Amino acid sequence: MRRRPCRSNEVRGSCVARSxxxxxxxxxxxxxxxxxxxxxxxxxxxxxxxxEQLSNAVRVTIQADGALHSLARWWDFHELxxxxxxxxQTDVIPxxxxxxxxxxxxxxxISAYPVSYxxxxxxLDAREGVGLECELVLYTKxxxxxxxxxxxxxxxxxxxxxxxxxxxxxxxxxxxxxxVISGKHVVLKEDDVEAERRDILAxxxxxxxxxxxxxxxxxxADLQQALQQVGExxxxxxxxxxxxxxxLTCRLTDIDLAEFLRTTAxxxxxxxxxxxGFIYVSNAIPDNVASYWLSSSVTIPxxxxxxxxxxxxxxxxxxxxxxxxxxGNALVATGPxxxxxxxxxxxxxxxxxxxQISVRVVLVELGTEMSAQRDLEAAIAGGTTDYTTSxxxxxxxxxxxxxxxSEIRARLKFLRRRGEVKLHVEPHLTVASGEEAExxxxxxxxFKFKRVGSQGPELSIESADVxxxxxxxxxxxxxxxxTVPMTVEASNIMSVGAGGLPRVARRKATSCLALGxxxxxxxxxxxxxxxxxxxxxxxxxxxxxxFNELAANVIHQGLMRRAVILLQVDAQG
Numbered sequence: 001m002r003r004r005p006c007r008s009n010e011v012r013g014s015c016v017a018r019s020x021x022x023x024x025x026x027x028x029x030x031x032x033x034x035x036x037x038x039x040x041x042x043x044x045x046x047x048x049x050x051x052e053q054l055s056n057a058v059r060v061t062i063q064a065d066g067a068l069h070s071l072a073r074w075w076d077f078h079e080l081x082x083x084x085x086x087x088x089q090t091d092v093i094p095x096x097x098x099x100x101x102x103x104x105x106x107x108x109x110i111s112a113y114p115v116s117y118x119x120x121x122x123x124l125d126a127r128e129g130v131g132l133e134c135e136l137v138l139y140t141k142x143x144x145x146x147x148x149x150x151x152x153x154x155x156x157x158x159x160x161x162x163x164x165x166x167x168x169x170x171x172x173x174x175x176x177x178x179x180v181i182s183g184k185h186v187v188l189k190e191d192d193v194e195a196e197r198r199d200i201l202a203x204x205x206x207x208x209x210x211x212x213x214x215x216x217x218x219x220x221a222d223l224q225q226a227l228q229q230v231g232e233x234x235x236x237x238x239x240x241x242x243x244x245x246x247x248l249t250c251r252l253t254d255i256d257l258a259e260f261l262r263t264t265a266x267x268x269x270x271x272x273x274x275x276x277g278f279i280y281v282s283n284a285i286p287d288n289v290a291s292y293w294l295s296s297s298v299t300i301p302x303x304x305x306x307x308x309x310x311x312x313x314x315x316x317x318x319x320x321x322x323x324x325x326x327x328g329n330a331l332v333a334t335g336p337x338x339x340x341x342x343x344x345x346x347x348x349x350x351x352x353x354x355x356q357i358s359v360r361v362v363l364v365e366l367g368t369e370m371s372a373q374r375d376l377e378a379a380i381a382g383g384t385t386d387y388t389t390s391x392x393x394x395x396x397x398x399x400x401x402x403x404x405x406s407e408i409r410a411r412l413k414f415l416r417r418r419g420e421v422k423l424h425v426e427p428h429l430t431v432a433s434g435e436e437a438e439x440x441x442x443x444x445x446x447f448k449f450k451r452v453g454s455q456g457p458e459l460s461i462e463s464a465d466v467x468x469x470x471x472x473x474x475x476x477x478x479x480x481x482x483t484v485p486m487t488v489e490a491s492n493i494m495s496v497g498a499g500g501l502p503r504v505a506r507r508k509a510t511s512c513l514a515l516g517x518x519x520x521x522x523x524x525x526x527x528x529x530x531x532x533x534x535x536x537x538x539x540x541x542x543x544x545x546x547f548n549e550l551a552a553n554v555i556h557q558g559l560m561r562r563a564v565i566l567l568q569v570d571a572q573g
Contacts, residue, residue, distance in 0.1 A: 043130040044068060044174075045103040049118060051110050057181045058112045060136065064100060067173040071096040072152035077144040087155070089141035091308065093165055093178065095149065097132040111320030114139045114163055114182045136178055138163070139311050139319055145181070184316075202247075208233050209254045216260070218248045223268065227281060230260065241282035244270065262338070271295055271336040284321070284336045297334040299325065300344050304353045307331055313350050318343060354433040356572040357474045357482065360405055363424040363441045364412060366562040396488050396509035401520040405568035408520060430572070434475040441565075442467010442491070466491055468526055470565060479517040479571040486511055488565070490526055517571040526563040 044066025052059040062068070072095045079088040101122075108118040119135045142163040147155045149167060162183035169176055204221035206229040208214050214233050218226055223246035231238035234257045246268045252260065261272045261279070269284045273293075284295070302310055307324035310331055314322065321335040322343065333343045401408065415421045429437040446463050469489045476482040489508040513521060 042066075043099050043101055045101050046097070046120070046132070047103050049104055049108045049110075051112055051115075053112055054179075056184070057179050058110070058115045060110065060115060060118065060178045060180070062097075062118075062134075062176040062178075064097075064174055067099075068097055068169065068176055069099040070149040070151070070167075070169055070176055071098055072147050072149045072167060074152055074154055077147070077154075087144055089143050091138045091141045093136040093138070093142070093167075095134050095136075095167065097134060097176075098151075099130060100132050101130060102132055109320070113184065113316045113319060114142065115180050116319070116323070136165075136180075138165075138180065140308060142180060149176075204229070204248075206230055206233055213254045213256050214260075215253045215255070217251050221248045222246075223248045223264075230257065231279075236279055237277065238279045238281060241280070243283050244281060246270075265336060266338065269339075284339060292334075295335050296337050296340055297332060298340050298344065299328070300331045300333060300347050302329050302331065302347070302351050305351050310347060310350065314343075314346070355476055355479070355482075356430055357433060357476070358428070358430045358568075358570040358572055359437045359472060359474065360426065360428050360568045360570070361439050361470065362405065362409065362412075362426045362566045363468065364564050364566060365422040365424065366420070366564070396490070396507065396523060396525040398486075398509075398511045398513060399522045399524070400513055400515050401522055401566075402516075403520055404518050405520050405566055408566060431474070433477075434473065436471060436473045439470040440465070440467060441470075464491070468563070468565065470523075470567070472567065472569075474569050476571065482515055482517060482569055482571055484513050484515065484521065484567075484569055486513070486521070486523075486567075488523055488526075515569065517569070519569065521567040521569070523565040523567070526565065 044064045046062060046064050048063045050061040050063065052061070076094050077087060077090065078085045080086075102120045104120070106120055108120070110117050116137045116139050119137065121133050122129055123131060123133050140163055142165050144155050145164040146166045146168065147153065149169065155166075163181065165178060165180045167176070167178050201219075202221050203217070203219040204226055205217045206214060206226070207216075212234065214230065216226065216230065224240045224244060226248045227238050227240055230236075236257060248264070248268075250264075252263075255263075261281075264270060265272045265281075265284075271282050271284045273280050280293075282293075305313075307326050307329055311319060311322065311324060321333055321339060323332045323334070325332050331343075331347060333340045335343075409423075412421060412423060416423055424441060427439050429439075431437045443466060444463050445466050446461055467490075469491075470486065472484055472486040474482055474484045487508065487510045489506060492505045515521070
């Protein structure tokens, strides 16, 4: 469009003013649009969660309508054990979908062992509500396997436990797969049951009887239709939830309505309740408001079992009705009242006090002569396994003596009076079945050494455990058979370097023995060190001031001694 030129200075001035105002308006709109665009960010929506039951695993697929950006934090799956980072077992798998919103709600019930449910929540610091904190809750603890997300890649294919989980994104990044491998094998149904039922002729016959009873004969009949006819004959108003899809097959004669509903609820997993003159029927699983309204929730406290251990003892098809309450050590069961009472009764039978196992240990130090070894072996002779008290090679040796420690101790006292053996303090612990008991025979040695710091030479003090550490985890259900996994670690100081740091030799062995209550375990092949300290002075001119008066290295010269451990395991209760 052609503009008309201004003909006077006054008109020209007004034209310029209008142009400036227009330019300012355009700039303001542009800047405003830029700010609005800067606040918006690209995101996708989680549109579905699919569950696939495999023969030995459960695969959870999180689907989205765009490219997902996933994050698994390394430190959520590791813990610090003895100054080393190790993968840990967890019953909650945390991860983040940093660019997603939830289109499936905050809770997705899975109820396929070993997976319980998926929880999705928006963190408080999420910008514009974009970003999801996700937790996949398991019925039991699992170890991380192969984890491959956009941010966070660790683990591998190696099996790290009975239950393990893998995480990875799909090739197009529109889905995330979490596969939880279980130690239980599930037989999958290869036949399509629904397809078979379509070919079967459905029959339904409901006839009135005497005294408010009726007779029903049904073969592959629709349950909603059967309940409707029963309600018409008994003049009761029965409302069936839309989520109830069952095929009824039964033959009942002269049965009343209450008994029929109770039998049907037990057999087909339904919840039945009478309120305000109506009878409501819904699925027993509280997956919607109607079924939750007909359900009841109870807390089942546990006295001896933990909540996670109790879940392991229940059948898999019951797990969808039960949730653990770890803080109160209890189970929360939600479902129809008859099913809840059945779960409560079963838990009461299972929640019984386990064995209390007493562990007594004595460390026997041998003399330097070979005769002491022969006398000791003669004193503890007997048992069903081969063992030796010698330290030939570098192996620690285990054996079982079918004698009580009190009997062996009487013979050891005779050898002690002859000066051939030395008995150390005898610790005693009582633990529950499956709990760990730890013993340490030795002492903590301290060493001072010099190192160069930011401010010059510094004096540091470090410690090292010198002796024998024994860990046992006895467990069993009856007194006649007790399984004792055990770990023995022997630490000796070999020498001390010029800088003052010690050189420690460690030997570690594990074993698992089965024995009866009162039997004694022997561990041979141990070597102990009795450190003696001497000082080796360094000339003053070698060590700078002010550490020249501390220029004395502590030299540990130890006498190697042989020893055995006698361990008695006794079941109580």
